[in-house]
Amino acid sequence: MKKERSKKYRALQSLRIIIQVFFFSLFLYLLFKTHFTGQDYIGPVETFFHFDPLLAIATAIASRVLFASFILAAITLVITLVAGRYVCGWICPLGSVHQFFSFVFKKSKLLKPRKEEKSAGRLAWKYYILAVVLVGSLFTVDLVGIADPLSFLYRSFVTGVIPWFARAGAAFISLLYGLKLSSAGDAAAQFFGTLSLNQTFQQGFFLSLLFLGAVLLNISKERFWCRYLCPAGALLGLFSRWNVAKVRVDMDKCIKCNLCTLHCQTQANPYPNEQWRSSECVYCYTCASICPTKAVYFPVKRTPEKIASINLSRRRLIFTSALAIVAAPFFKITPAGKRAAAKLIRPPGALPEPKFLQKCVKCSECMKACPTNALQPALDEAGPEGIWTPVLKPRIGYCEYYCSLCTQVCPTGAIKELTVEEKTKVKIGSAWINKDRCIPYALGRPCIVCEEHCPTSPKAIKFVMVETKLPDGTSASQKAPVIDLDLCIGCGICENKCPVMDDPAIYCTSVGEDRSEKNRLLLETIQPAVLTEEPKDPYR
Amino acid sequence: MYRRDFMKDLALGGVLLRYGPSLLAQTKPNPDMAMVTGESPAAITKEALLALGGMKRFVSKGDKVMIKPNIGWDRTPELAATTNPEVIRTLVELSFEAGAKEVTVMDNTTNQAQRCYARSGIAEAAKAAGAKVPFVNEYRLKKMALKGEWLKEWEVFTDFVETDKLINVPIAKHHSLCRLTIGMKNWLGAIGGPRNQLHQRLDEGMVDLAAFFKPQLTVLDAYRILTRNGPQGGRTSDVRLQKTVVASIDPVAADTVAAGFFEIRPEELAYLGFAQKRGLGQTNLEKLTIEKRAV
Numbered sequence: 001m002k003k004e005r006s007k008k009y010r011a012l013q014s015l016r017i018i019i020q021v022f023f024f025s026l027f028l029y030l031l032f033k034t035h036f037t038g039q040d041y042i043g044p045v046e047t048f049f050h051f052d053p054l055l056a057i058a059t060a061i062a063s064r065v066l067f068a069s070f071i072l073a074a075i076t077l078v079i080t081l082v083a084g085r086y087v088c089g090w091i092c093p094l095g096s097v098h099q100f101f102s103f104v105f106k107k108s109k110l111l112k113p114r115k116e117e118k119s120a121g122r123l124a125w126k127y128y129i130l131a132v133v134l135v136g137s138l139f140t141v142d143l144v145g146i147a148d149p150l151s152f153l154y155r156s157f158v159t160g161v162i163p164w165f166a167r168a169g170a171a172f173i174s175l176l177y178g179l180k181l182s183s184a185g186d187a188a189a190q191f192f193g194t195l196s197l198n199q200t201f202q203q204g205f206f207l208s209l210l211f212l213g214a215v216l217l218n219i220s221k222e223r224f225w226c227r228y229l230c231p232a233g234a235l236l237g238l239f240s241r242w243n244v245a246k247v248r249v250d251m252d253k254c255i256k257c258n259l260c261t262l263h264c265q266t267q268a269n270p271y272p273n274e275q276w277r278s279s280e281c282v283y284c285y286t287c288a289s290i291c292p293t294k295a296v297y298f299p300v301k302r303t304p305e306k307i308a309s310i311n312l313s314r315r316r317l318i319f320t321s322a323l324a325i326v327a328a329p330f331f332k333i334t335p336a337g338k339r340a341a342a343k344l345i346r347p348p349g350a351l352p353e354p355k356f357l358q359k360c361v362k363c364s365e366c367m368k369a370c371p372t373n374a375l376q377p378a379l380d381e382a383g384p385e386g387i388w389t390p391v392l393k394p395r396i397g398y399c400e401y402y403c404s405l406c407t408q409v410c411p412t413g414a415i416k417e418l419t420v421e422e423k424t425k426v427k428i429g430s431a432w433i434n435k436d437r438c439i440p441y442a443l444g445r446p447c448i449v450c451e452e453h454c455p456t457s458p459k460a461i462k463f464v465m466v467e468t469k470l471p472d473g474t475s476a477s478q479k480a481p482v483i484d485l486d487l488c489i490g491c492g493i494c495e496n497k498c499p500v501m502d503d504p505a506i507y508c509t510s511v512g513e514d515r516s517e518k519n520r521l522l523l524e525t526i527q528p529a530v531l532t533e534e535p536k537d538p539y540r
Numbered sequence: 541m542y543r544r545d546f547m548k549d550l551a552l553g554g555v556l557l558r559y560g561p562s563l564l565a566q567t568k569p570n571p572d573m574a575m576v577t578g579e580s581p582a583a584i585t586k587e588a589l590l591a592l593g594g595m596k597r598f599v600s601k602g603d604k605v606m607i608k609p610n611i612g613w614d615r616t617p618e619l620a621a622t623t624n625p626e627v628i629r630t631l632v633e634l635s636f637e638a639g640a641k642e643v644t645v646m647d648n649t650t651n652q653a654q655r656c657y658a659r660s661g662i663a664e665a666a667k668a669a670g671a672k673v674p675f676v677n678e679y680r681l682k683k684m685a686l687k688g689e690w691l692k693e694w695e696v697f698t699d700f701v702e703t704d705k706l707i708n709v710p711i712a713k714h715h716s717l718c719r720l721t722i723g724m725k726n727w728l729g730a731i732g733g734p735r736n737q738l739h740q741r742l743d744e745g746m747v748d749l750a751a752f753f754k755p756q757l758t759v760l761d762a763y764r765i766l767t768r769n770g771p772q773g774g775r776t777s778d779v780r781l782q783k784t785v786v787a788s789i790d791p792v793a794a795d796t797v798a799a800g801f802f803e804i805r806p807e808e809l810a811y812l813g814f815a816q817k818r819g820l821g822q823t824n825l826e827k828l829t830i831e832k833r834a835v
Contacts, residue, residue: 457774
C-alpha cells in the first residue's frame with residue numbers, strides 16, 4: 001500500500017487553522033475595542049454572543065422573553081443542522097484556545113493520546129450539563145452564564161487575561177525606564193493608555209485560576225472542555241445528527257493504523273467507521289489529513305442515515321434534570337430577594353433585580369467597557385444566582401456621567417441600552433455621609449472634595465456651615481457637605497474621590513435606585529426615570 | 541587693555557548714554573498684560589499675544605514648549621469646565637511660528653483622561669496644530685522638593701519641569717472651596733499623588749505649586765466663564781460669555797483680572813493675598829501696564 005497523505009485534506013486543515021486564527025483575532029479585536037474610543041457609541045462589539053444558540057435559548061426560557069438580537073443564533077443552528085458542528089471546530093474562539101493548547105501539550109509530550117474506549121462514557125457529561133442548564137432556566141435559575149463557552153471565555157479574558165496583560169505591560173514599562181530607555185517607556189505607556197485596560201477585579205485571581213484550570217485540562221484529554229463539558233457543544237451535537245457531511249473510511253485503502261481515531265480532537269471515532277459519532281465531530285479534518293493512505297474522506301450524502309450517537313442514559317438524563325429541579329430552590333434560599341442589598345449597586349439601565357438575574361449571562365462585557373473599572377464581578381452581593389454579575393464598586397471606580405457604554409455592550413438586554421442623554425438621568429443609588437469620619441464635620445478642616453466632583457447640575461451635594469468642637473476646646477466653622485437626594489444619581493464619584501482613604505466618609509448604597517419599585521426612600525421623590533422638566537429654581 | 545581701546549569704548553559709551561534712552565523710547569516697551577475681547581476665541585488669543593509683543597518674546601528657536609490647559613472634566617467646551625480648544629490650538633500654532641521645536645499639551649485629568657481629552661476638543665485641536673497630546677504617565681512622576689510654605693515636597697509630572705517654556709492656560713471657573721479656580725489652581729493638574737488631600741489647605745497649597753512651576757506666560761481663557769456649579773458646571777445656563785482672553789507675564793495679576801469678571805475683589809480670595817506676599821505677582825493692577833484691545 002502506497003503511503004501518502006491527502007493534499008486536499010491537509011489544505012482544508014490549513015484553511016481551518018487560518019479561519020480559527022481569524023475568528024480568534026476578531027474576538028480579541030472586538031474585546032479590545034470594548035472601551036471608550038473617543039465616540040459615545042461603540043457599535044456591535046458584542047456580536048459573537050448573538051450567534052450562540054445556547055445563550056439564546058437559555059435566556060429566552062429563563063426570562064420568558066426572546067431578545068431580538070439572538071435571531072443570529074438561528075444561523076449557527078442552520079449551519080449545524082445542514083453541515084455539522086463546523087462552528088465548534090472552525091469558529092468558536094474558546095474551542096480554538098483549547099485546540100491550540102492541546103496542540104502545544106501534544107508537541108511537548110505532556111498529552112499522549114491513548115486508545116480510549118473507557119472514557120467514551122464521559123462524552124455524555126456535557127449533555128447532562130446542558131440538561132441542568134436548560135431545566136434550571138425553566139425554573140428561572142440562570143446557570144447558562146457559568147458554563148456557556150463564550151461567557152466563560154469573555155469573563156476569563158476581562159477579569160483575568162487582560163488584567164494580567166496590563167500588569168505585565170506595566171512591569172515591562174517600568175523595566176524600560178529602569179534601563180534608561182525612557183522614550184521607549186513613554187511610547188509603551190501611551191500605547192497602554194490608549195487601550196484603557198481595566199486591571200483591578202475582585203476575584204480576578206480566582207477567575208484566572210478557573211481559566212488556567214480549563215486550559216490545563218487539555219493535558220488530560222485533547223479539547224477536554226469541548227469533549228466533556230461544553231453545554232453549547234452539546235446543544236449543537238443534538239442538532240448534528242442528520243447533517244449531510246459524513247466521515248467515511250475506504251476500507252480498501254485502510255491499513256488499520258488507528259491514527260485517525262487516536263488523534264481525533266473530540267473523540268468522534270472515525271475508525272471503526274460504523275462507530276463514528278456524528279454529534280461529536282467538529283470537522284477539523286485531522287483524521288483525513290493524518291491518514292497515511294488517504295483512506296479517510298468526507299463525502300456529502302443527501303440522505304440522512306442512521307449514525308452511531310452518544311449513548312445517553314435515559315436514567316441519567318432524568319436524574320440530572322431532576323437534579324436541576326431539586327437544586328433550583330436552593331439558589332433561592334437567600335435573603336437577597338427579601339430586602340434590597342445596600343452594596344448591590346447595578347449599572348445604569350439594569351433591569352429590576354429578578355429580571356436582571358434571569359437575563360445576565362455573566363459575560364463581563366460591561367466590566368470591560370466601564371471606563372473607570374467600577375463594574376466588578378459579584379461574589380455574594382446578589383446571592384448565589386448572581387455570582388459574577390456586574391456590581392458597581394465606588395471604591396474602585398465610579399459611574400462616569402456622560403457614559404452609557406455598559407448599556408450598549410450587554411448582549412442580552414439585562415442592561416437596557418440607553419443613550420448618553422437618558423443615562424445621565426438614571427438614578428442607580430444614593431450617597432450618604434458618615435459625619436463621624438467626614439473631615440469638616442469631624443475634624444473641623446476644609447475639604448468638600450465630594451461637592452467638587454459631583455457631576456450633576458445643580459449639584460446633589462451642597463454645603464452648609466458647620467460648627468465643630470476641636471480637641472483643644474475651641475471650635476471651628478467649616479463648609480460641610482449635605483446631600484440633596486432628589487438630585488443624587490448614586491454615581492459614586494464622591495465615595496471614589498473622598499480623601500478619607502480607608503473607609504470613605506461619603507458612600508453610596510442602592511436605595512432610591514430607579515429600577516426598583518421597593519428600594520425607594522423618600523416617597524415625595526418618586527418620579528419617572530426620565531425627568532420631564534428642569535427643577536424650577538435649583539439655586540434657591 | 542590699551543589706552544586707545546579704552547578711549548574708543550569711552551566715546552562709544554558716551555554716545556550710547558546720550559542717545560540710547562531716546563532710541564529705546566521710540567519703540568514702546570512691551571506691556572505686562574494684554575486683554576482682548578472679541579467674537580472669535582482664536583482671533584482674540586492671537587491678538588492678545590501680539591499686544592504682548594508676540595510669542596517670540598517667550599518662545600525662542602528650538603524651544604520645547606509645554607502648554608498646560610485645564611482638561612479636568614469630561615465636558616464639552618460649551619459647558620466651560622475645560623479650556624477652550626481654539627485658544628489652545630492658536631497657542632500651539634503661535635509657538636511653532638516662534639520657532640518651537642516641540643509643543644506638548646497635557647493635563648492630569650479628574651474624569652477618565654481619554655474622555656476628557658476627547659470631549660473637551662483639546663486633543664483634536666492641539667494635534668491638528670502639530671502638538672503632542674500625551675496622557676499623563678505615572679512613570680514620569682517624581683517626588684520633588686517644592687520648598688513651599690506648606691508643601692515641602694510632592695509628586696510632580698516631570699514633563700512640566702523638563703521643558704524650556706511653560707505656558708499656563710486656565711479657564712476661569714466658580715469653585716465652592718476657594719471660590720474661583722483660575723491659573724494658580726490649575727497647577728493641581730501638573731501633579732500626581734493624593735491631590736484630594738490638598739483641599740485641607742487649598743489656598744496655601746496652590747500658591748506653593750504656583751511658586752514652584754513659575755510659567756513664562758499665563759493665558760487666561762475667559763471666552764466662556766463658569767459662574768456657578770463649578771468646577772464642572774453641567775448646563776449652559778451655568779456659563780456666561782465673557783469673550784475675553786488675557787495674556788499676562790504676571791500669573792497673580794491674571795487671576796486678579798479673572799476675579800474681576802466674577803465681581804470678586806482680590807482681597808476676597810485668600811490665595812491672591814498669599815501669592816502677592818510671596819512675591820509671585822501683583823494684585824494691584826494699577827502697577828502693571830495693561831494693553832486692552834477689541835477684535
